[in-house]
Amino acid sequence: MTVELTIGVDALLARAREGMQRLGPHETRAAAAAGALLVDTRTETQRREQGELPGALVIDRTVLEWRLDPASPDRIPEATDYDRLVIVVCRQGYSSSLAAASLRAVGLHRATDLVGGVEAWLAAGLPMAEGPADVRR
Template identity: 40%
Template sequence: MSRTVEDLVAEARSRIREISLEELVDTLAGDLVLVDVREPDEYAQGHLPGAVNLPRGVLEFQIHAHPAMGCVADEALAVPSRRVVLYCRTGGRSALAADSLRQLGFTDVCSLAGGFEAWRNADLSVSME
């Protein structure tokens, strides 16, 4: 029996932590990395302030070397205990991405419930940079 994308997302959500928009807003001043896993064209049309773009399709291959993850020039491993909050348009891709990072050993990774749409619907500021 084959599964649907919705099944895969539901399974991922059962293994990860999702945070609410309110919880994210309360923790934005803390030490965290905010990762937009949408495609570059989606990111360019607007994203959460301070977010870095690591598309879902390359996330697992590039996360360990991204400077936002605490890497230094001569060290190719990210700090796996660093708090990482992932988001996409509505939360499906970021749930899958959070589950992948959890499997890669990241210990404090979560997905934003409702994603970028929840952020925009709350009339919070959007960055175009």
């Protein structure tokens, strides 16, 4: 048996993104408007500094797979189908790629992320939400 090793975080990130159709800010906004599940994994501090992403569910990275796996007894009500498009968002688009790859590994084959994260969203001039975040525990 041959074991292939990933060396370094850059290699890990490259492997995570293989075969993933990552989305830009405007594509992400359109996909969310069409019913994609937009998931914000930023910390509370990052969200306080950058603002809340409109329409996003805030799910802590430590429980992401359990909340989004349709077969999990701890899933959120929106986790209905392995075919659902899930777009993970973080601050800069790095940890979201790793999170999306993890979701793909549990069967959410359309999971992807926002290239550049919320920083790219803001740079594109897209609006942030006015109200409180929809935080899921």
